[in-house]
Amino acid sequence: MPIVVVSATRSERAIFEVPAAIDVLDADRIREGQPRVNASEALAAVPGLVAQNRQNYAQDLQISSRGFGARSAFGVRGVRLIADGIPASMPDGQGQAATFNLDMADRIEVLRGPFSALYGNHSGGVIQLFTREGKGRPTVETSASAGSDGLYKVDMSAQGETAGIGYVLDASRFHTDGFRNHSAATREQAHVKMNMNVSGGGKLTLVANGLRQKDTQDPLGVTWATWQRDPRAGETDATDTAAPKRTLAERYDTRKSIDHQQAGVSWEQPIGAAKLLLTAYAGNRHVVQYQSFSRGFQAPATHSGGVVDFDRDFHGGEARWQGVLPLAGGKLTTSAGIEYxxxxxxxxxxxxxxxxxxxxxxxxxxxxxxxxxNIDPYIQSEWQGERWQLTAGLRHSRIRVSVADRFTSNGDDSGKLRFNATMPLAAVLYRVTPSLNLYASAARGFEAPTLNELFYSAGGAGFNFALRPARSKHVEGGVKAMLTSGARINVAVFEVRTSDELVVESSAGGRTSYRNAARTVRKGAEMSFDAALGAGLTTRIALTSLRATYENGARLPGVAHAYAFGELAWRESAGRWGAALEAVASGKVYTEDSNTERAAPGYGVLNLRLTAAQSVAEWRLSEFVRLNNLAGKQYVGSVIVGDASKRYYEGAPGRNWVAGISARYRF
Incomplete structure (x- = not known):
């Protein structure tokens, strides 16, 4: 079936006709054979994107797109996150993938390259989650899973449609004792979605989400020697007087509590041949984080800071108009809007x-x-002819940052910053044959410093008002081909040149300061291949090659030069049984700017999943068993870029398992 996407053009288009690198993860890939705890479970199958589970639920996933976001010490940076049309990234560009509700996910679209510039303040790409809508007869479902390191998750959901109102309700609880020392976590999530048709062909959708994590332990990074000795171990505090000595994380009880809730409403209304979309949202996020101290292992009386406590209120909205007109023997589609x-x-x-x-x-x-x-007006137009397709777009971002310092005994950090950027886009697609398309695109990107990047200057000083936005130029060329009725291939080559790249200056004790580098260059290629091989067999291959360097030739830390995913899957014709073998491989990753410290070595792992399903009357049962890292490979799963104490490394689990069962009843 043709795959339809909306992320690149803001209107429904077949993915084959979009002049951009974009991939879609459907509900089966997100849900089947997965515990649905982390978005990295499914995102591993996307070329150009690296999503690492850091085995640290206090710091969220580490996601990078074409190398953007790899430096982030917390949350997702450089990639814009959106869920059901509501931003999961704040106006400064920082986002949390943990707020995604994977249990109710219908699909995830991953957009990379020049087209992502039309989403504003970021440079790497866009990850957009769409949850299912309630329809048909009511159903209730419960699922439970358990696995290594004390992992368990329970989930309950209901969906259906009553009196023209579709509804989806979901609640889950997840717990793990953690693979690494001092890394236990408990997460509770809730999700509500309601949709209804209104007069004139319109549609109204309401979405609300909640996330709570109480005292999530932070294991911190470790040195190379400690990781080699024991990938689970934490770094020992040499000044600890206890016997035996405690780890740094244990001594300072590093942890984080998160309480996040948000709600949004969208209204889509046809107006003749045009369409109007209005969206509004609001929420609150409260975080209390206990860090290890930034001044080494001195006596407690000499320390300052160490506990972060913030209460964030956020809100925003978008208004968009879209119209379609005949023009020059083709069709012109224009979207114009404003985001706040x-x-x-x-x-x-x-x-x-x-x-x-x-x-x-x-x-x-x-x-x-x-x-x-932020306030960002934008416009995007696309003309489609018989063989040619031309796209042009423009977005202007205005970002304001202000600080009102009430604790002035250590200096007054009050002040304001303003960042502005205009981001143009141009793209062309040519239909060589009905099964072969060629395209090229170019854009300017913009990445303003986040609040997290502005909070500290070098040496642990106050707010860093000297940081400047990074500005980039993106070019991309690609091929999209339908090889047979059951096989397709997408290839993209790209180059990104960035000035004033935001890079880590120092990272210690949970505090990270940043600076502007002169220039960086990213050159790479991506390929995805999907095929139905017959006899119930399918395959997917995703390959990434990326050379990301400073102007002096040094590699950007946190960025692997190559990444690969491969899968061979089988499903019995009636859908009752299934199995898949996955392979994931990564090149080595440097940990700091000079590339002189020990790089995290490359690795390759194999995973196996088995699935089963049964239907009895109105009941549907399904089960899965998943075995990860079959060979028990010991490897570094992610790194903390630029850590001042050389605690760069975050170990990944050896051989581990998870199994689950779900039961659904349709009334």
């Missing part, structure tokens, strides 16, 4: 000790109000 976002933090910082007790909230050391807002 605002996030305001009541931020406090405390010492991470009281008296001689570590890991508790002590004296106040930071007290400020931080806010960031």
């Amino acid at each position: 976002g605002n996030a305001s933090d009541d931020r406090k910082g405390y010492e991470n000790f009281s008296g001689t007790t570590l890991g508790v909230k002590g004296r106040l050391r930071r007290d400020e109000d931080d806010s960031v807002s």
Whole structure:
């Protein structure tokens, strides 16, 4: 069946006709044989994108697209996240993939390259989640899974349609003792979605999500020697007087609590041949994080800071008009709109000790109000002829950052910043044959510093008002081909040149400061191949080659030069049984700018999943067993870029398993 996407053009288009590198993960890939805990489970199959489970639920996934976002010490940076049309990234560009509800996911679209510039402040790409809509007879479903390291997850959901109103309800609880020392986590999520048709062919959708993580442990990174000794181990605190000595994470009880909720509403209304879309959202995010200290292993009395406590209110909206007109023997589709976002933090910082007790909230050391807002008008037009397709777009971003410092005994950090950028896009697609398309595109990108990147100057000083936005030029060429009725291939080559790249200057004790590098260059190629081989067999291959360097030739840290995913899957004709073998491989990853420290070595792992399904009357049962890292490979799964104490490495699990069962009843 033709795959339809909306991320690149903001209107429904066959993916084969879009002049951009874009991949779609359907519900089966997201749900089948997966515990649905982390988006990285499914995103591994996308070329150009690297999504690492850091085995640290206090810091979220590490996601990079064409090398953008690899430096992020917390959350997702350089890639815009959107769920059901509601941004999961704040106006400054920082986002949290943990807010994605994978249990109710219908599909995920991953857009990379020049077209992502029309989504504003970021440079790498766009990851957009679409959850299912309630329809048909009511159903209820419950699922449970368990696995290595004390992992378990339970989920309950209901969906259906009553009196013209579709509804989806979901709630889940996840827990793990953690693979790494001091990495236990418990996550609770809830999701509500309602949709209804309104007069005149319109549609109204309401979405609400909640996420809660209480005292999620942060295992921190470790040195190379510690990782070699034991991939699970934490770094020992050499100044600890206890016997045996505790790890740094244990001594300071590094942890994070998150309470996040948001709601949004969208209204889509046809107006003649045009269409109007209005979206509004609001939410709150409260975070308390206990860090290890940034001044080494000195006596507690000499330390400052260490506990972050912020309460964030955010809101925003979008208005978009889209029209279609005949023009020059073809069709012209134009989208014009404006986006607005605002996030305001009541931020406090405390010492991470009281008296001689570590890991508790002590004296106040930071007290400020931080806010960031954006307003972005944009326009995008696409003309389709018989063989040619031309696209042009323009977006202007205006971002304002302000700080009101109420704790001035260590200096007044109050101030304001303004960032502006205009991002043009041009693309052309040529239909060589009905089964072969060629395309080329170019755009300018823009990446303003996030609040997290502005909070600290070098040496642990205050707000870094000297940071400038990174600006980039993207060019891409590609081929999309239908080889047979059951096989397709997409190939893209690209180059990105960036000035004032934002890079890590120092990272220690949970605090990271940034600076602007002179220039960087990214050159690469991506390929995805999907085929139905017959006899129930299918395959998918995703390959990435990326050379990301500074102007002096040094490699960008956190970025692998090659990444590959391969899968051979089988499903019995009646859908009752299934199996798949997955292979994932990555090249080595440098840990800091000079490339002189030990790089995390490349690796390759094999995973196996087995699935089964049965139907009895109105019941449908399904089961899965998943075995990861079949060979028990010991490898570094992710790195902390630029850590001042050389604790760069975050170990990945050896051989591990997870199994699950679900039962669904249709009324």
